[in-house]
Amino acid sequence: MPGRCRSDRDRSPGPRRCRRRRAGPCGGGAVISTFRWYGQLADKLTDESPHTAPDALALVTREPTGVVGAVVPWNFPLTLASWKVAPALAAGCTVVLKPSELSPLSALLLGRIGTEAGLPPGVLNVVAGDGPTAGRALGLHPDVDVLAFTGSTAVGRHFLRYAADSNLKRVWLELGGKSPNLVLPDAPDLDRAAATAAWGIFFNQGEMCTAPSRLLVHSSIAERVTEAVVRRAEELRVGDPLDPATEMGALVGENHLSRVLDHVTTARDEGARLRTGGARTLTGTGGSYLSPTVLDRVAPGMRLAREEVFGPVLSVLAFDDLDEAVRLANATEYGLAAGLWTSDLSTAHRVSRALKAGTVWVNCYEEGDLTVPFGGMKQSGNGRDKSAHALEKYTELKTTWIQL
CATH class of the missing domain: 3.40.605.10 (Aldehyde Dehydrogenase; Chain A, domain 1)
Incomplete structure (x- = not known):
């Protein structure tokens, strides 16, 4: 569900400026x-x-x-x-x-x-x-x-x-969506790309169909970007959604939490590596809380890379060249949204056209307002x-x- 981007002209603060949107999709x-x-x-x-x-x-x-x-x-x-x-x-x-x-x-x-x-x-x-x-x-x-x-x-x-x-x-x-977020070696700011990737998947507990749930990163920078995302995940304050200091709340219910945890378990059984999270937290509260989760060494054929999880779970896939990145990005039945990080204008145009997605964000994610359409391709x-x-x-x- 959907490109929950800033629908009004009063651009609410993005991941660089504020960790909570004042007038964002749920405001x-x-x-x-x-x-x-x-x-x-x-x-x-x-x-x-x-x-x-x-x-x-x-x-x-x-x-x-x-x-x-x-x-x-x-x-x-x-x-x-x-x-x-x-x-x-x-x-x-x-x-x-x-x-x-x-x-x-x-x-x-x-x-x-x-x-x-x-x-x-x-x-x-x-x-x-x-x-x-x-x-x-x-x-x-x-x-x-x-x-x-x-x-x-x-x-x-x-x-x-x-x-x-x-x-x-x-x-x-x-x-639904299984949105890819492509980070190229010439990204203008790798730290910002990593911070935005973390913000995108953990915002609203990942219960958002435009969530950039697949981080596709060039192998030469994969470890650096993944480590930055993991650090941000481990810094996130999970807790009562009514507490202004909370950055990530509970999932919608126990049944959904069980389904999300099943995706994590299956991914690990298939060979993915758990970098952080992957378990219930705040169990004494009675809420359906899951710690922010990052898995790398995810292969394209794994269930985690193909199915929508709808939770705070990020899968990291590495690629070696641009053609491979586009193939990985499009290797899904969904086509709702995508992200791309590059400093090259020609690459931005060519890859945006090649991605099968209703919205492509370049050097940002979840930006926009009511002047632009939102919707999906394929089974999105x-x-x-x-x-x-x-x-x-x-x-x-x-x-x-x-x-x-």
Whole structure:
């Protein structure tokens, strides 16, 4: 889930400047900015009048698709809801929002705020419930015209099936990721690259589908970069998420923690080397805490290099040349995001084009704002959130041909 980058123009502090984002993906600033941005765009949508033969007039109008079902996950529940609700409302659609059963309260509050702000009854609706019940009902409902979903690839497939079994509604998916972060020997600042790599995988406990979970680093600098990441991991303060000094909190629950630990165990059994972490911590608190984890000597065929872990677990893979780096980066079913660290402008352009990812960050990670689209390739999904392009998901083009 997703490119939880700085969605507002007030660029919140990145890893170089602050260890906690004030207006980052989980903060209210991003949500407020999203609604303001699309509110300002709503009256600027234009239709078209293509040049045709002299005896005809052609009009292309953009019309709302109708009822939008928006299903969002638990890791950034309000930000991801705003990325779907705001453009859908701006396009003139009505919305049925279904939050995760693990994080329904912010969506219910959003619905109440919408009512207090003057939205007519039925324009913004919030339906709480679990996926097999409420999510499935939205997917199969014949009066839902569009389904916008952020979550796992497995559940995304369910929504495609629901569409096939009902009214062939359009389904827009933002799914999982196994994002590579390529560090070349000519990176402008190796220490910054390492610090950003650590920040990216441990932010929000790694429960973020754009998390740079695969660190691809040139063999000549692999040990130096890995050691720097390990030092940062061991410095991180893990604890109560309500404590302002905490840098990494608990995972969402025990079942998820068990799955993440299983990935670590399997990786070690397959030959990966555990550099730090890999075990529960703060066991006396009752929370599902995992120490920040780094494994190197990871081979491309290992499960850890192929599957999304969705936790604070970094796999380090070494490469010897640029072609090998690109092959490793693209050797996954996902294509959500990627990072690249180089001082060479030509390399930056060539590699960015070669990477199969919806977003490529060069000499940074998780940067951006609402002017740029966000979404994935391959099994990371289709369609785009953010930017004016998000409106394409919630509008239909109608051609009217008038013979003069």
